[in-house]
Amino acid sequence: MSQNSTKSVNHHQLRKLLLQILPADSILYQQEDLRPYECDALSVYRQVPLIVALPDSSKQVQNIIRLCNKINLPVVARGAGTGLSGGALPCEHGLLLSLAKLKNIISINEKLRTACVQPGVRNLAISQAVEHLGLFYAPDPSSQIACTIGGNVAENSGGVHCLKYGLTVHNIQQIKMVSIEGELITIGGDGLDCAGYDLLALMTGSEGMLGIIVEVTVKLLPKPECVQTLLAAFNDISKAGTAVANIISAGIIPAGLEMMDKLALQAAEDFVHAGYPTEAAAILLCELDGSEIEVTTHTNAVCELLNNSGATEVRIAQDAQQGLIFWKGRKAAFPAIGRLSPDYYCMDGTIPRKSLATVLQAMADMSQQYGLAIANVFHAGDGNLHPLILYDANIPGELTRAEEFGAKILELCIKVGGTITGEHGVGMEKLDQMCVQFKTNELTQFHAVKAAFDPKALLNPGKAVPALHRCAEFGAMHVHHGKLPHPELERF
Amino acid sequence: MSQNSTKSVNHHQLRKLLLQILPADSILYQQEDLRPYECDALSVYRQVPLIVALPDSSKQVQNIIRLCNKINLPVVARGAGTGLSGGALPCEHGLLLSLAKLKNIISINEKLRTACVQPGVRNLAISQAVEHLGLFYAPDPSSQIACTIGGNVAENSGGVHCLKYGLTVHNIQQIKMVSIEGELITIGGDGLDCAGYDLLALMTGSEGMLGIIVEVTVKLLPKPECVQTLLAAFNDISKAGTAVANIISAGIIPAGLEMMDKLALQAAEDFVHAGYPTEAAAILLCELDGSEIEVTTHTNAVCELLNNSGATEVRIAQDAQQGLIFWKGRKAAFPAIGRLSPDYYCMDGTIPRKSLATVLQAMADMSQQYGLAIANVFHAGDGNLHPLILYDANIPGELTRAEEFGAKILELCIKVGGTITGEHGVGMEKLDQMCVQFKTNELTQFHAVKAAFDPKALLNPGKAVPALHRCAEFGAMHVHHGKLPHPELERF
CATH class of the missing domain: 3.30.465.10 (Uridine Diphospho-n-acetylenolpyruvylglucosamine Reductase; domain 3)
Structure with a gap:
């Protein structure tokens, strides 16, 4: 509804209005200044905004929003632009509100x-x-x-x-x-x-x-008094999944419990030489924290659980330095995988822990089917997957295949009772999968909540919650007759 | 808006409509059957509903709500009726929806x-x-x-x-x-x-x-492998408050950390003979749980912290049986206090832990001022107060004084950065205090959210979020010129 009225505002007029609120250097309107704001860290979606405002106080933010509300101008707020789902993608006829100067x-x-x-x-x-x-x-x-x-x-x-x-x-x-x-x-x-x-x-x-x-x-x-890091290797990724379940079942909640599959750990090893066991099918990194006695007790218990779950090797960091080396590869995993392939597509979905082994196997099968390699580096303890799909944007069709593969992974997460986002948000990227995860009743309630805050839909329009007609169109293609989008998911 | 249309429905007509959804014995409409539903555990508010419906399936609930929505009939849902803020108080011209039969x-x-x-x-x-x-x-x-x-x-x-x-x-x-x-x-x-x-x-x-x-x-x-209970006595209630802060500051989160003041612990002792140190100004009960080694370590640490905080005595339960005896008085505290006074008014507010000592002292001062005794039994670890104001409803003016005193306590909670409810809810009881805790902007947003779910305001009308005109009236009396309702609170 806001589009008609805003298309008539150009950035010169808008700048004039903003100059009553902000100093000139807090308003960007020239193409070369707008360019850095055209996308967040998910660069497949790009759009320069009409104008960028950089307030440095709450008061300025209030005044900018009052102006936008008055002239029906869409507003997209932006933090550091590190988001991975296109949530900060600007509107062509809207204002990009950078909060970067509010940094006290x-x-x-x-x-x-x-x-x-x-x-x-x-x-x-x-x-x-x-x-x-x-x-x-x-x-x-x-x-x-x-x-x-x-x-x-x-x-x-x-x-x-x-x-x-x-x-x-x-x-x-x-x-x-x-x-x-x-x-x-x-x-x-x-x-x-x-x-x-x-x-x-x-x-x-x-x-x-x-x-x-x-x-x-x-x-x-x-800050915890004491921190200990363990590294366990497995010759079978599903055994690593079982180990995760066994640790949590024993009532131990590690500070972190991360999994890397073969491709990810090999890439990380080649990149930062953390000394990872590259012959393993998967490794787990487990961080335990608390009082010294708590950590000692838990370390012993976790070692036993890892061994009983079929670990081929369990390493305990001998000091803080070695702990940091264990983590070094994990932390460098994304850039490391970036070295394997011209492009990768990082997904984010969450599943109940008990489904880890099944879902990992299914992703491996889909990788074959799509002819695209996949690397897994993720928060195993809370079932938050981060599959990285490797592709080459210069090979015609690969991006599309990668996106399709990614969508399938998210739908698989839904199928096993999980959700399409763990921490990256829905943004632009997962609007169609929202149609799979939620029925009309829930989406209608989401829209009602949105309207209770923003009746004219000026705040970050078109993100996070898909319009019902979008779902109807998507549904017409995919979920007709009450079937899941991909029949092969039926087996889970 | 619903009142006009619903006043025209009587319980005979309504029963007829409900009989299309429910069997006859799931609909109560005679005065003697309605009486048990006239209040929840906060019995100062009483109102019999027009009719009571007792569905035994989600489908029946859906059909009842559809009916109510169609004829604009207010609906108050009720669980076990143990609520302490009048949240389940029926509407005179409304349906009371008991969910008691949905018990699978x-x-x-x-x-x-x-x-x-x-x-x-x-x-x-x-x-x-x-x-x-x-x-x-x-x-x-x-x-x-x-x-x-x-x-x-x-x-x-x-x-x-x-x-x-x-x-x-x-x-x-x-x-x-x-x-x-x-x-x-x-x-x-x-x-x-x-x-x-x-x-x-x-x-x-x-x-x-x-x-x-x-x-x-x-x-x-x-279930935790091991549980240990400690009892500590203090000759000064503010030392008990400091002990709570010291335990949490040490990074130990007990499973429970409860405080009872002199009046409460003496009443409990008289009632159940738990062996409490009745000469103490306050006691703390601390439950630690986890693995055996964790509990042992934390027990030692907490003992030391209690002693350093000025405890006059620290007892460690020698076995599960003794632990239960320590808790027996706490669990019986409310009925025990009921023996001291014909009536008591149980409040529920939450404050930041650091303000425990100040707020306890202020309540003692107010107790003098109002001439009404107060007993404190509460979740000290999370700052959730439960002051019990003792009064006699048969003495003219005492109930009103008790309610005023209670309201002041809640306003004191707000003043120190806390909130007017920890776990009892707002219901009917705390509508005026909502006007103190929240400004118009926040209340307006609450109402907008309500309207996003229930635009005709049929669900539990008149509870939890006060109408803006109510706050204006209350504010006109109490918070005029931006002052707090009670000037004496200014010192906190």
């Missing part, structure tokens, strides 16, 4: 163990700012050096340590957001719970569709 | 560690049903023998063990709800996270205002 740590409360920060503060910068207090901020997406907390809240980001410490939603206490009317709304508080509807959880993971986050109060945790 | 455990999945249950299943019945698998359901409100899981989700119930294991929202994975249109909506899944807006969290604690819960999939946890 407002306050740190040691007693309450909280930090109040602006949305443009980098994830890792929070932990660095409280390190001297023996505290840290737990969620640690791979992009934590660069990604910002506003984007983390918008995507409900995870990371290696989410198995034990929870997702972003479990690690924040309060946010301030600007509503589409430009009002400042405070959600949450210092207490454990808050009265009223749980808007804090609702906003977390809402992908910029409900409001603009301008302040986040995060919870801080005491 | 649908399935238990040992591998996924989940149980799928109907809303009328009692909280404790879930743990009993999975005990043979070594599993349990963690949230344990005091009413767990009687209260049902549907009500637990509606109120986001807590309990002694929520400090370590989280509130209801952290312990459920999926719900099925009936929307006001009578549609069945599935929210959540078997995975750790779910795509789309977090409607699972939004529904949890929504007090029957957004939809009718007809199925809940709860998470189950492995």
